[in-house]
Amino acid sequence: MTDANKHGFTTTILHGDRQKPIEHGSLHKPIHTSVAFGYKDAHELAAVFQGRQPGYRYGRQGNPTVSALEDKITKMEQGVATVCFSTGMAAIGAVVQALLRKGDHVVSSSFLFGNTNSLWQTAGGLGIDVSFVDATDVCQVEAALTPSTRVVFVETIANPRTQVADLKRIGELCRDRGILYIVDNTMTSPYLFQPKKVGAGLVVNALTKSIGGHGNALGGALTDTGVFDWSGFPNIFDNYKRYPSAQWGMAQLRAKALRDFGGTLAPEAAHHIAVGAETMALRIERECQNAMALATMLSQDPRVAAVHYPGLPSHPQHGIASELFASYGGLFSFELKDGIDCFDYLNRLKIAIPASNLGDTRTLVIPVAHTIFYEMGAQRRASMGIAESLIRVSVGIEDTADLVEDFRQALDVA
Known part of the structure; x- marks a missing residue:
């Protein structure tokens, strides 16, 4: 621009x-x-x-x-x-x-x-x-x-x-x-x-x-x-x-x-x-890179039920996002397979921090249905496609390999 x-x-x-x-x-x-x-x-x-x-x-x-x-x-x-x-x-x-x-x-x-x-x-x-x-x-x-x-x-x-x-x-x-x-x-x-x-x-x-x-x-x-x-x-x-x-x-x-x-x-x-x-462009480029790496890894893991990220070709609006946006952003969410407790998973992460902000330099994670969308109730959440196991990830600027390993090791324990 x-x-x-x-x-x-x-x-x-x-x-x-x-x-x-x-x-x-x-x-x-x-x-x-x-x-x-x-x-x-x-x-x-x-x-x-x-x-x-x-x-x-x-x-x-x-x-x-x-x-x-x-x-x-x-x-x-x-x-x-x-x-x-x-x-x-x-x-x-x-x-x-x-x-x-x-x-x-x-x-x-x-x-x-x-x-x-x-x-x-x-x-x-x-x-x-x-x-x-x-x-x-x-x-x-x-x-x-x-x-x-x-x-x-x-x-x-x-x-x-x-x-x-x-x-x-x-x-x-x-x-x-x-x-x-x-x-x-x-x-x-x-x-x-x-x-x-x-x-x-x-x-x-x-x-x-x-x-x-x-x-x-x-x-x-x-x-x-x-x-x-x-x-x-x-x-x-x-x-x-x-x-x-x-x-x-x-x-x-x-x-x-x-x-x-x-x-x-x-x-x-x-x-x-x-x-x-002043550093927004530098930060966002790194966040987008990290988000794509994490979303791709999670989408290929059989223990993950779904990954929601516009950068993935499987996303319903991937074409619109590719046409309009310079990249796909640093936010995505994913759902774990039945039998894997989202709180247990989050507690096994060593780098990502359970917190409610977005766009931070640090990677932040939150169980959506139990926190920021809890007040609206299960019926409204369901109408918005928010699963009870949905985890939102605001991706930071950490080293890509460190983040991928962190999210992977938490799954390995599961």
Whole structure:
């Protein structure tokens, strides 16, 4: 990927801060901890609040350190603007808080991160109708649309069963119908895929995961790709229409989700994420290599019932993943044969760590049905294809041979 200056992905991230004036020649944007910003002339303060002049009002709505990270994310996604949030879930919640109203309808993939599924259930209780469909089939998305559909929401690769949405055709459908298409890019990351290419108007990234990459900071982001025509979106408040229509969505998100709701990313976390992002391409290439090696080994072992990884030719959406993504990501899941206890297996691993994060430098494993998807119940899990023995693996950057041996020796004991 290249930006407007024709630099590569990593070069753009590494030198992005220096494209604007930076304090004392620092190579990183410094951490600005102040929550208030003073002006010598009170007229300037008023102009900033009224949107007539760029500047910072209050730390809840923006901060120089966070702004520098937002610029990086915007460049990664080839977008026009980004708003950062305290977590990835806060970013998705901002869609509900700032852009949807009672009586609106959302079409969502049924193959979702458990917390996102829970959020849509909460939205239903607020009078927002949500239809869950198999997003690997664009026909099911189309059949669910109604005159009040405002948003279609999908993930690139579903967590944990790795179903791949029919991203391109859903994008074409949303464009033809004038519907806001939101794609959660967390499982692929901007390095492997830019949802703008399939018509996404907003892109979600959980910055905690592959972009930050070191398990030391929470964060999330919404990026406006510039594809969606906000002038046709019915839920924009009149006071944000004083801006050009291309800015309406971001202006309302920043005001309603940051100013009013307070899902603000702290500057210290923004700094950790920005520094972590510098090595994202290097980390993800290693993670993809390791994931392919592990998934291939497990798929050939008779003690493993199934392996779910888009990089395997046996995966139902392997063709779509090969067409759209630069590689297949660092997440996969697998099921053990009957008679092999998943907890016993996990406890025999010596390198992989039982933990719930994704996109870390370390390989993390978790028994899905008993933890992150436990709350939704057995019936809902079954409808999502989540077996009781399903183990999710977030592959790290360890030496490939060490990981393969670790997962193999745990099977040998079984």
